[in-house]
Amino acid sequence: MIKSISKAKSLRGEIIVPGDKSISHRAVMLGGISNGTTEITGFLEAADPLSTLSCYRAMGIESKVENGKLFIFGKGIHGLQKPSSVLDAGNSGTTMRLLSGILAGQKFPTSISGDQYLNKRPMKRIIDPLTKMGAKIASTEKYTAPLNISPVEKLRAIEYELPVASAQVKSAVLLAGLYADGVTKVIESKQSRDHTERMLNLSTEEINGKNIVSVTGGMKLTAKEFIIPGDPSSAAFFVVAGLISKSSEIIIRNVGLNPTRTGFLNVLRQMGGRIRIENERVVAGEPIGDLIVTSSELKSNLILQGDIIPNIIDEIPILSIAAAHAIGSFEVRGAKDLRNKETDRIVAVCKNLRAMGLTVDEFEDGFAFDSKNKLFNNNFESFDDHRIAMAFGIASLALEGESKITNAECVNISYPNFWDTLQILQH
Ligand code: S3P
Numbered sequence: 001m002i003k004s005i006s007k008a009k010s011l012r013g014e015i016i017v018p019g020d021k022s023i024s025h026r027a028v029m030l031g032g033i034s035n036g037t038t039e040i041t042g043f044l045e046a047a048d049p050l051s052t053l054s055c056y057r058a059m060g061i062e063s064k065v066e067n068g069k070l071f072i073f074g075k076g077i078h079g080l081q082k083p084s085s086v087l088d089a090g091n092s093g094t095t096m097r098l099l100s101g102i103l104a105g106q107k108f109p110t111s112i113s114g115d116q117y118l119n120k121r122p123m124k125r126i127i128d129p130l131t132k133m134g135a136k137i138a139s140t141e142k143y144t145a146p147l148n149i150s151p152v153e154k155l156r157a158i159e160y161e162l163p164v165a166s167a168q169v170k171s172a173v174l175l176a177g178l179y180a181d182g183v184t185k186v187i188e189s190k191q192s193r194d195h196t197e198r199m200l201n202l203s204t205e206e207i208n209g210k211n212i213v214s215v216t217g218g219m220k221l222t223a224k225e226f227i228i229p230g231d232p233s234s235a236a237f238f239v240v241a242g243l244i245s246k247s248s249e250i251i252i253r254n255v256g257l258n259p260t261r262t263g264f265l266n267v268l269r270q271m272g273g274r275i276r277i278e279n280e281r282v283v284a285g286e287p288i289g290d291l292i293v294t295s296s297e298l299k300s301n302l303i304l305q306g307d308i309i310p311n312i313i314d315e316i317p318i319l320s321i322a323a324a325h326a327i328g329s330f331e332v333r334g335a336k337d338l339r340n341k342e343t344d345r346i347v348a349v350c351k352n353l354r355a356m357g358l359t360v361d362e363f364e365d366g367f368a369f370d371s372k373n374k375l376f377n378n379n380f381e382s383f384d385d386h387r388i389a390m391a392f393g394i395a396s397l398a399l400e401g402e403s404k405i406t407n408a409e410c411v412n413i414s415y416p417n418f419w420d421t422l423q424i425l426q427h
Contacts, residue, residue, distance in 0.1 A: 003389075003408035003419060005396035007377075010247040011425040019228035020256050021414050022167070022195050023286070024049035025094045027226040029102060029175070031200055032244030036223030038375035042227060043070040047413045051090035055099055055112070058083040062384040066385040074223050077178060082108035086146065087256050089114040091342060091413055094168055097126050098196075099168060099170035103149045104135035105179025113146035117384065120144060122340055126172045128358065129160045133176050133184070138295045157182030157217055161210075164337060165310040167192035167260075170213065174202065177215035192310040196420050198285050199226070227284040229256035233314045234415050235291060236264050237390045240318050241425070242293030243273045244325040244398040250425060252291040259287075263311035267319055271298045271326055275349045298326030300371070313337065317391035320349050324358060324371050332366035342413070343383035352380045356399065377403040386413040393422065 019042035031038030033352035043049065053063060057131045060081035061399060062073045080102075087103075089095040089112055096112055100123075113119060131137060136150040157180040160173055170186045174196050177184030188211045197204055197213045200221075204213045235255045242250035250309055257280065274296045282287040300323045304312065309332075312319065316332055323330035338345040350362045353369060355378040360369040377399040382389035389408050396403035411418040 001407065001409045003393065003405045004402050005405065006395055006402045007400055008245045008397040008426050010427045011241055011245045011250055012248060012395070012427050013425045014251040014253065015238060015421055015425065016253050017167075017230040017238065017255065018046065018415055018417070019044040020231040021046070021048055021233070022094065022193055023199070023226070023256070024172070024226045025052045025098060026195055026199050027228065028052045028056055028072055029098060030221065031074050031223060032056045033077050033102065034074040034221040034223040036074055038072040038074055038223040039225045040070040040072065040369045041068070041225070041227045044231065046416050047090055048092040048094065052090045052095045052099065053090065055087045055089065055095060058085070058087055068407070071156060077221055078107070080106055081169070083110060087112040089118060091115050091118055093118060093121055096123070096147070097168040098175060100126050100130065100137070100147060100149065101175035104130045104133065104176045105155055107151050109148070109150050111148045113147055117342055118145060123147060125164055125166060125169050128185045129158065129169065129173045130176055132158050132160065133173070135176065149339045152209065153203070155180035155217070157184040159185040161187040161189070165190040165192050166337070167174065167196070167310070171196040174213060174215045175201070177217060178219060178221075178227045180217040182217055184215050184217065187211070190307050190310050191260055193258070196260070225284065229283065229286050229288040230254045231262070231414070232258070235286055236315045236318050237289060237394050237418070238421070238425070239265070239275060239293050240322045241394045241397055241422070243268065243296045243298060243322060246295055248295045250293045252293070254288055255291050257287040257289050260311055263308045263313035264319055267304065267312065268322055269300065270302060271300050271322060272296050273298060273322070291320055298322060300326040300328035300330045302329070303331040303333065309335050314387060317345055317349050317387050318390060318394065320353060321391050321395040324353055324369070324375060324395065325373055326371060327373055329368070329370045331368035333363065334365055336365040341385070343385040343388065345385065345388065348381070348383045348385060348388045355380060356395065377401040379404040379406065382407045382410055384410045386410050386415065390415065390418055393419070
């Protein structure tokens with residue numbers, strides 16, 4: 001589907017963004033290996049978390065939807081069953097990487113594969129620590145999926161310092177740690193999203209500026225209720241939409257405000273973005289609140305690098321749109337891992353920003369440009385990547401005339417109603 005988007009006169013209204021993708025994956029994964037029935041409110045019914053659910057279904061975990069809630073009938077830590085075919089993680093890196101941690105501890109062999117994009121993404125980052133724990137994982141020569149995971153007698157607890165700042169790697173090791181003898185520790189020098197440790201109630205400590213998370217093997221998991229907040233990474237698109245469009249005010253209710261995820265709000269405020277947070281509260285262990293966003297004259301002159309990068313890793317494409325519509329310079333460094341996302345997001349962002357008329361320098365670990373906010377509409381390529389499609393869809397709202405986004409249906413990965421919501425806000 002090619003999506004056409006015209007310049008918006010004004011965006012107004014109140015919306016709720018769908019449930020957090022990271023938390024939705026984890027709620028299903030933990031629910032299936034807990035004892036009892038897990039009740040999930042706000043589960044993200046989008047392609048990625050549905051991949052996790054279907055992998056679990058293939059391993060004998062049943063679920064039902066009732067009154068808008070998802071119930072997972074957990075079978076305990078050793079309750080998964082051998083699937084009859086290859087597990088399909090679709091486009092979802094989180095499914096493949098986190099699930100591999102659980103699969104490494106099973107008493108049966110499994111194979112897990114994904115679509116053409118996922119099967120090109122690096123898996124060495126999880127194969128290495130899981131192998132140190134005693135897991136047997138075979139991959140392609142390039143350390144990509146399909147992964148074939150063989151059963152082992154027992155996993156060993158390890159202490160592992162993450163070589164890449166990645167919540168997916170941290171979580172894969174912690175989940176494997178549930179099946180290991182002893183206490184597994186993951187050490188990270190740059191804090192990444194902490195949903196796994198919150199949801200498992202793990203102990204965390206900070207020593208010499210490093211974050212250390214511990215999990216004890218064999219710990220009993222009891223089913224809980226999860227109330228999933230709106231995904232801040234999805235809200236980010238409408239926050240930027242409200243800031244860059246004239247005469248606009250958007251209210252976004254019930255957005256997750258976990259501090260490991262909200263770096264983008266600080267960046268946008270530094271650019272002069274008028275964003276208010278109201279009704280801040282903690283629901284089921286996660287801070288949430290309402291965001292009120294008003295049109296703003298943005299100025300950038302920012303270099304984003306260092307510790308903030310893991311916090312804003314999924315928001316860099318949409319932050320680059322805010323910067324393109326601002327006056328000033330914008331540079332992202334230390335974000336090489338953007339090349340390993342659903343697509344190479346450095347290439348995708350640079351190509352589409354150039355199509356808007358910007359001169360963009362591309363680096364191995366980021367990109368830079370100077371904007372005078374003199375941009376033009378064009379045909380933008382989604383690269384079949386949901387966040388690229390949404391970012392340039394939002395960019396188009398403040399460009400003269402009509403722009404187009406290719407393969408715009410890829411928003412189904414994390415935000416199936418994205419284009420309808422955008423339509424509803426236009427006045
Ligand atoms: C995620 C972690 C991040 C993020 C992804 C979801 C998670 O990936 O980009 O969308 O749920 O743990 P990395 O851990 O690879 O940075």
